[in-house]
Amino acid sequence: MDLALAEAEAAAARGEVPVGAAVIDAAGRVLARAGNRVEELADPGAHAEMLAIREACRALGSPRLVDCDLYVTLEPCPMCAQAISLARIRRLYWGADDPKGGGTVNGARIFAAASCHHRPELYGGFGAERAARLLTDFFKARR
Amino acid sequence: MDLALAEAEAAAARGEVPVGAAVIDAAGRVLARAGNRVEELADPGAHAEMLAIREACRALGSPRLVDCDLYVTLEPCPMCAQAISLARIRRLYWGADDPKGGGTVNGARIFAAASCHHRPELYGGFGAERAARLLTDFFKARR
Numbered sequence: 001m002d003l004a005l006a007e008a009e010a011a012a013a014r015g016e017v018p019v020g021a022a023v024i025d026a027a028g029r030v031l032a033r034a035g036n037r038v039e040e041l042a043d044p045g046a047h048a049e050m051l052a053i054r055e056a057c058r059a060l061g062s063p064r065l066v067d068c069d070l071y072v073t074l075e076p077c078p079m080c081a082q083a084i085s086l087a088r089i090r091r092l093y094w095g096a097d098d099p100k101g102g103g104t105v106n107g108a109r110i111f112a113a114a115s116c117h118h119r120p121e122l123y124g125g126f127g128a129e130r131a132a133r134l135l136t137d138f139f140k141a142r143r
Numbered sequence: 144m145d146l147a148l149a150e151a152e153a154a155a156a157r158g159e160v161p162v163g164a165a166v167i168d169a170a171g172r173v174l175a176r177a178g179n180r181v182e183e184l185a186d187p188g189a190h191a192e193m194l195a196i197r198e199a200c201r202a203l204g205s206p207r208l209v210d211c212d213l214y215v216t217l218e219p220c221p222m223c224a225q226a227i228s229l230a231r232i233r234r235l236y237w238g239a240d241d242p243k244g245g246g247t248v249n250g251a252r253i254f255a256a257a258s259c260h261h262r263p264e265l266y267g268g269f270g271a272e273r274a275a276r277l278l279t280d281f282f283k284a285r286r
Contacts, residue, residue, distance in 0.1 A: 042204055043196075054186050054188060057187065058186075062185055063181050063182065063186055063187045064187065077229075078222070079222045082220060082246065082251075083222050086187035086222065087187045099258070102258075103251075106258065107258040108225075108246075108253050109251070110221055113250045115249065115250040116250070
């Protein structure tokens with residue numbers, strides 16, 4: 001989660017909503033790390049999780065990340081949660097919950113849908129305070 | 144929808160699940176067209192809608208596709224439905240419903256969540272028969 005938090009800090013420095021993610025394989029190797037780049041890439045899909053999954057898949061040459069875990073500083077939105085399911089991520093660790101935009105334990109609760117074909121193990125609250133403070137400071141500075 | 148169906152046919156020819164999409168602006172210009180490339184790109188996020196949205200955003204230089212419409216041959220999954228919401232798509236037209244993997248009128252029903260910030264106008268059933276036949280033929284040939 002420290003890697004993900006560092007990516008979130010780097011995103012904030014670029015003027016992006018500070019969210020960071022990392023994908024780790026079963027041996028503990030870091031396959032990918034990424035921060036949010038929605039504004040830079042002008043891509044609404046360029047959330048940290050999406051970029052990290054894409055990079056990890058490229059590293060493995062497969063659209064499936066079997067036995068890999070994803071760390072992200074904020075509860076994934078429905079788009080990212082579904083991508084995590086499609087990628088067959090084993091364990092999902094996240095920092096702060098996101099009642100407004102989350103789709104994991106809030107909102108559309110992607111993994112709770114009967115038609116969800118793969119559910120990772122879910123672990124929330126990792127480094128939540130630091131992750132939430134990054135977001136609060138970012139939006140405070142923009143107001 | 145003819146453009147989206149042509150993209151779906153091209154996807155099938157590449158060995159990809161045949162789904163195609165196109166983004167049209169308010170003046171009727173085609174901003175982007177794309178077919179599914181999950182296997183080719185080894186990217187679980189490379190659904191037709193995601194690729195078309197990314198390309199259209201690049202064309203406009205903005206992560207928001209205000210006043211643009213998206214045509215897709217199959218009901219969007221939850222990932223794509225959320226990306227459509229994030230991109231502020233005005234109208235969503237789709238072909239066949241997808242009770243197993245859809246997230247628009249099936250499954251997680253992304254646009255029905257109270258926390259969904261932008262809902263496009265929804266129009267299903269456009270070219271549904273041709274879209275569904277493409278999928279049926281594809282999976283039949285693979286068995």
